[in-house]
Structure formats: structure tokens, C-alpha cells
Amino acid sequence: MVSYLLQRLAGLIFVLFAISVLTFSLMHAVPGGPWDATARNPLPPDVRAALTHKFGYDKPIWEQYLKYMWSAFHGDFGVPFESPGETVLSLIARTWPVTAVLGGLTLLISLLFGVPLGVLAALRQNSWIDYLVTFVASLGFAVPNFVLAIVFITIISDVYHWLPTGGWGSPQQAIMPIAAYALFPMSQIARYTRASVLEVVHADYVRTARAKGLPRRSVIWKHVLRNALLPMVTVIGPMIPDLITGSIFIESIFTIPGLGSFFSSSATNRDYPMIMAVTLLYTVLIALTYLATDLLYVVIDPRVRLGGAKQA
Amino acid sequence: MQATAQLEAVTDPLLGRRISFWGDAFRRFRRNWLAVIGLVVVLTVILLAVGANLIAPQGYDTFNGANAYQFPSWSHIFGTDDLGRDEFAIILFGARTALTVGFVTALTSIVIGVPMGAVAGLRGGSFDFAVMRVVDITAAYPQVLFALFIVAASGSSLWNIILAIGLLNWITLCRLTRAQVLALRDQEFVEAARAMGVSTPAIVLRHLLPNVVGPLLVTVAVGIPTAIFTEASLGFLGLGIDPTTPDWGNMIANARENISYYWYLALFPALALAVTMVAFNFVGDGLRDALDPRERR
Numbered sequence A: 001m002v003s004y005l006l007q008r009l010a011g012l013i014f015v016l017f018a019i020s021v022l023t024f025s026l027m028h029a030v031p032g033g034p035w036d037a038t039a040r041n042p043l044p045p046d047v048r049a050a051l052t053h054k055f056g057y058d059k060p061i062w063e064q065y066l067k068y069m070w071s072a073f074h075g076d077f078g079v080p081f082e083s084p085g086e087t088v089l090s091l092i093a094r095t096w097p098v099t100a101v102l103g104g105l106t107l108l109i110s111l112l113f114g115v116p117l118g119v120l121a122a123l124r125q126n127s128w129i130d131y132l133v134t135f136v137a138s139l140g141f142a143v144p145n146f147v148l149a150i151v152f153i154t155i156i157s158d159v160y161h162w163l164p165t166g167g168w169g170s171p172q173q174a175i176m177p178i179a180a181y182a183l184f185p186m187s188q189i190a191r192y193t194r195a196s197v198l199e200v201v202h203a204d205y206v207r208t209a210r211a212k213g214l215p216r217r218s219v220i221w222k223h224v225l226r227n228a229l230l231p232m233v234t235v236i237g238p239m240i241p242d243l244i245t246g247s248i249f250i251e252s253i254f255t256i257p258g259l260g261s262f263f264s265s266s267a268t269n270r271d272y273p274m275i276m277a278v279t280l281l282y283t284v285l286i287a288l289t290y291l292a293t294d295l296l297y298v299v300i301d302p303r304v305r306l307g308g309a310k311q312a
Numbered sequence B: 001m002q003a004t005a006q007l008e009a010v011t012d013p014l015l016g017r018r019i020s021f022w023g024d025a026f027r028r029f030r031r032n033w034l035a036v037i038g039l040v041v042v043l044t045v046i047l048l049a050v051g052a053n054l055i056a057p058q059g060y061d062t063f064n065g066a067n068a069y070q071f072p073s074w075s076h077i078f079g080t081d082d083l084g085r086d087e088f089a090i091i092l093f094g095a096r097t098a099l100t101v102g103f104v105t106a107l108t109s110i111v112i113g114v115p116m117g118a119v120a121g122l123r124g125g126s127f128d129f130a131v132m133r134v135v136d137i138t139a140a141y142p143q144v145l146f147a148l149f150i151v152a153a154s155g156s157s158l159w160n161i162i163l164a165i166g167l168l169n170w171i172t173l174c175r176l177t178r179a180q181v182l183a184l185r186d187q188e189f190v191e192a193a194r195a196m197g198v199s200t201p202a203i204v205l206r207h208l209l210p211n212v213v214g215p216l217l218v219t220v221a222v223g224i225p226t227a228i229f230t231e232a233s234l235g236f237l238g239l240g241i242d243p244t245t246p247d248w249g250n251m252i253a254n255a256r257e258n259i260s261y262y263w264y265l266a267l268f269p270a271l272a273l274a275v276t277m278v279a280f281n282f283v284g285d286g287l288r289d290a291l292d293p294r295e296r297r
Helices: A002-029 A045-054 A061-073 A088-123 A128-142 A145-159 A171-201 A204-211 A216-229 A232-236 A239-245 A248-253 A261-268 A272-300 B021-031 B033-050 B087-123 B125-140 B143-154 B158-184 B188-195 B200-236 B248-255 B264-291
Strands: none
Touching: A002 A061, A002 A272, A002 B125, A002 B143, A061 A272, A088 A128, A088 A171, A088 A216, A088 A232, A088 A239, A088 A248, A088 A272, A128 A171, A128 B033, A128 B264, A145 A171, A145 A248, A145 B248, A145 B264, A171 A216, A171 A232, A171 A239, A171 A248, A204 A216, A232 A239, A232 A272, A239 A272, A248 A261, A261 A272, A261 B143, A272 B125, A272 B143, B021 B033, B021 B264, B033 B087, B033 B264, B087 B125, B087 B158, B087 B200, B087 B248, B087 B264, B125 B158, B143 B158, B143 B200, B158 B200, B188 B200, B200 B248, B200 B264, B248 B264
């Protein structure tokens, strides 16, 4: 167990290191810089040269990288050029909770609807409810959330004025973004739940349980659902980092002041400190979620053992 | 000699006829009406895209200022945009963009992912280790950010977008091929082939890959709409293909500003995107069910 954990942590650190090098060299290799003259913000060349020198961007790339990593290890991730009045850390501390709440609620809603729908569809296979769930899940799987968001705003806000078009803070403002955001994960969860339950329903031990006279209800709760919902952990786990780092689309359409928009704006603005920060944050979350998923799987399923050790 | 349990022909218990795996899969696909509808829609979209210049001979870039912002009518069934261009024509040519992205990235992910996965699974050792680490890194990289870098570095042409998506999409196929090869390489039929002196490339091509084709096909079928979606999302963020190329994502993005009034300019490209993606997904689901050896009857 300990050696397995160490191995996984070593893998995590390697991936983090590789991605930091890759991102650092890519973002400096890409033409353009944070002080490019724009119509809004024309900077004379000598000022730009001075700024470049001040931030050390005229030094060799490996020296800049080492300096960045050294500061990062000491908790200094720099100052975001897009919002120079604060540090990268305080910007993330300000915007990420919004995104995380949006993503967390979305995950909750998708689970609350997705799992029961999937179970229902599987238990009534080939009935109208199965076809309905399968159809809605296919739609939700395929319709991009920004399309859905636009349709919601057009109909619900512009035509009927039932809900505000955007912003964040009141429950009314949260309904449309969460609904638009949740349809995809909900569909995914419903589809996998359905497939998983179907697989278990036809298993021999379920037939045995029914044959020895156990009531249908208790077979479903004790045998079917327990075994069918275990594999769902591997489906839901990897959804979490994407959901809590935020949908760029949902946040931009509903003007939600979250972290999501910085994934694209930092790159277009060549906001080097912010690019590094959001990339590393995302990578750490992905790696930790996968690790947690694997560990959780061992805890809840006694048949799984770590490190490939075979059981007799 | 290449037969394994799942590809073997079985004998129909009633008719006494031999039914091949692929024949059975075809039969089951045909019975799944959602999949058949999906396939018909996909073929229709392909036909419309190929014949775009026949259906809309005026092209997507015929400007006519006097014609701007026309609501849908018989002469312009999807209306006209801010420059007086026919919305239906742009959507038709946009289908070319979407399908090109979908199919070319599918092709690149096969060309990169399958050989990498097969060799990694077969040879193991340091090559396997290196490939899997590259896969780990690629999997943990934020996709939009990577695409932005490529576009910023080399311009926003159709082929750069395809490069950006293709460089990330191969990992799914690589993982899948590797896992399948690992599961199969120690089985008796492979050992038998090896004992008979079949060379390694021949073993891969004749004995291992045919067993992987089913799952590969499903993954590719699901990967195409995903790539189309990624491309449209980049366009929607204003970071996709340059505005002179007809593109559904760009159309939706441009229509956002005046959506409460000129709603049709957002609705039709959004519908085109959604219908195409739903159709591809139906085909993918149908293939998955049809190629699942456990569901053979």
C-alpha cells in the first residue's frame, strides 16, 4: 500500500514537472508578449523593453523557468497582468470558489437526476421510459452546453423574462447556468448507470437471489444497486476536475465571475503567471482525482487489490 | 488461426447456418432504429457538405448589403446575416469544415494512436514506459489552452486547428490498443502463430489488430463528434478558425450579440451542430451494441 502510494505520487510529480516545463516553453515560444501594442493600450517600444527587462523576460528561458519554480515553491506565483492589483493566489482565491460552487452544484444535480433515471431505465428495459431516458441522454450527450445556454437565455430570459440573463449571487441567477451545465454530466451518468445496472441484472447471483424467493425490491437494493453503482466511481471521478475548474462557456455566457474565463484569456493576453497557475492547478486536480478514484475503489470494492498483486 | 472467442463464427441453433461475427453485428445494427436514423442523417450531412457548391452555387461569400438581416423566407430559408450572406449556404459550407475536422482528426488519431499503442503493448519495457508517460502528460493537459498555443504560434487556419485537436485525441486510441494487445498477446493463438514462425509485424496485423477493430471503430465513431464539438467551441470562444472560413462555432459566436432579435442566426448553426453530433453519437451507440460480443444471439 505504502509503496503503491509512493509510486503514484512519484508519477504525479513527474507529470507536474513535465507539464510545467512544457507550458513554460510553449508560452514563451509562442510569438507575441504581454505588452504588445494594442489599439486600447499602445506602449512605446522603450517602455516595453524596460518592462521586459524588469520582469526578467530577456533572460535565457531555463533561467526564467528555474526562477519561476523557485518562487512557486515558496508560494509566490507572481502577479496576474490581467489584474495587476493583486497576486495570482488572491485572484484564484477570489474567483475559484464561485467556479467550484457552480461545478459542485452541477455535479450534485447531475447525480440526483442521472443515477435514478439510469436505474429506472435499466429496470424497465425496452419500455417507453427506457427509450425516453436513452433518447434524452443521447441528446444531452451531444448538444453543446453553450448552445443550450443560448437557447435558455433566448426563451426564458428574453422572451418570458422569468429569470435574469446572467450574474451570480442569487438563487435565480444560478438556475439556468446549472441546468445548462448539468445536462451533459447527467446524461453521461444516466447512460453509464443504465449500462452498469443492465450488466448486473442478468448476473447469475441476481437470478439465484430471485430464485430462492427474495422479494424483487430487496434484490434490487441489496444485490443489483450495490454492485452496479460501484463502477460508477470511475466515471464520476474524472468529471470532477473539469466541473470544478469551470466551464469557460457557461461562465462567459452567463457573465459569472469565476475562474473559467482565465483559461482562455490568460493565453490570449500572454499573461504568463496566470497561464502557469491555471495549468498547474488543473493538472494537480486531474492527477489527485485519478489517485483518489483508484484508492476509493479499493476501499469500497473488496475484490480490487492495489499494485496488480494477484489474489489466489 | 486468428480466431479468438469473440470473432469466431457461431452456428445458428435454429437454422443451422454459420453466422460470422461481422454478419451478426450488421444484423444487430440494422435492427437498432436509432442507429439507422443516425447513419442516414450522417450520410445526408456528408452528401450536403460534398454537394454544397451544387446546392448553393452562389457560395458562402456572396455579400449583398441591401439584403442584410433578412428573416427566413422562401428565397432565404434560414435568412441572411449581417453582410447579406445566405445563412443556409454558410451552414452547408460550414458542414465541410466540421466534417473535415471530424474525419481528419479521426484519421490522425488512428495513424498515431494505434501503432504507438500496439508497439507499446507488445514490446513493453522502456518504449512502453515512455509512451505511457507521454499519454499521462497529454491527458492531464488543459485542451483549450493547448489549442490556443498552437493557434497563437502558427495561425488559425483549418489545418492548424486540426493539428491542435489531433495532437491530443490520439491518446484514447493508444490506451485502448495497448490494453487490448496486452490482453491478447499471451493467448494461445498468438503463441501458436509465433511457434509457426510468423514475424512480429505479421502477428500484429493479421492476428492482433482484427480483434481490436470493434472497440476501435466505436472509439473513432464517438471521437468524430467530440472533435467537431471541440472545433466549434474554439470558434465560439473566438479562438477558432479564421472568420473567412465558414464555421458553425464562429456563426454562433457572431450571432450572440443580437440574439434576442436575430435569433435565427444563432438557432440554425446551433441546430446543425447539435443534429450532426446527435447523429454521430447514435451511430456510435449502435456500433457499440452491435459489436459487443456479450450480446451476441
